[in-house]
Amino acid sequence: MSIFKAIERALEAAITFFWRLFILIHELKNIWAKRSLVRSFEPTAEQAREAKEYWKGVLGHPLPLWWHRLYASYTGRFDPRYIPEILFAVRLEPNAFNYADARALDDKAYLQLFAGDGMRVPIEYAFCRAGVISVGGGGAPYEQVL
Numbered sequence: 001m002s003i004f005k006a007i008e009r010a011l012e013a014a015i016t017f018f019w020r021l022f023i024l025i026h027e028l029k030n031i032w033a034k035r036s037l038v039r040s041f042e043p044t045a046e047q048a049r050e051a052k053e054y055w056k057g058v059l060g061h062p063l064p065l066w067w068h069r070l071y072a073s074y075t076g077r078f079d080p081r082y083i084p085e086i087l088f089a090v091r092l093e094p095n096a097f098n099y100a101d102a103r104a105l106d107d108k109a110y111l112q113l114f115a116g117d118g119m120r121v122p123i124e125y126a127f128c129r130a131g132v133i134s135v136g137g138g139g140a141p142y143e144q145v146l
Contacts, residue, residue: 016094019094020034020041020090020094023090024086024089024090025090027085027086027089027090028086031066031067031070034070037070037073037074038066038069038070039069039075040073041069041070041073041078042069043065043068043069043072043078047078048065049078050080051063051065051068051078051080052065054080054081055080059087060133063084063087066084067082067084067085067086068080068084086122
């Protein structure tokens with residue numbers, strides 16, 4: 001079974017890599033298509049320095065100001081704290097969604113295990129499982145209840 005898990009992990013890593021690469025290319029094409037808007041706003045030297053210092057403090061390296069300039073061309077205001085779309089789409093968003101967590105939380109029957117007893121869940125009055133209609137939490141078939 002471990003060989004299947006290794007293959008699954010390798011395929012998930014490959015899919016994640018190619019998905020991030022696809023998003024990166026898409027974002028670069030998007031900014032290239034809007035280059036006239038990017039060129040329409042030129043930040044002052046102080047604004048550019050402030051944005052580069054801010055992102056160097058956050059990431060360890062400065063970011064290009066393309067997205068800041070695009071944002072400023074839309075809004076008319078330059079904000080050095082603006083999160084560039086490429087950073088959000090390539091780094092933050094994939095880390096916010098973990099495929100393994102999604103598979104674990106996919107079945108809502110396990111929700112109380114993860115959330116604890118303080119989680120309010122609907123009371124189950126009747127349900128149908130495998131074609132058998134049951135009432136209440138006891139699992140007695142509907143015909144027997146009547």
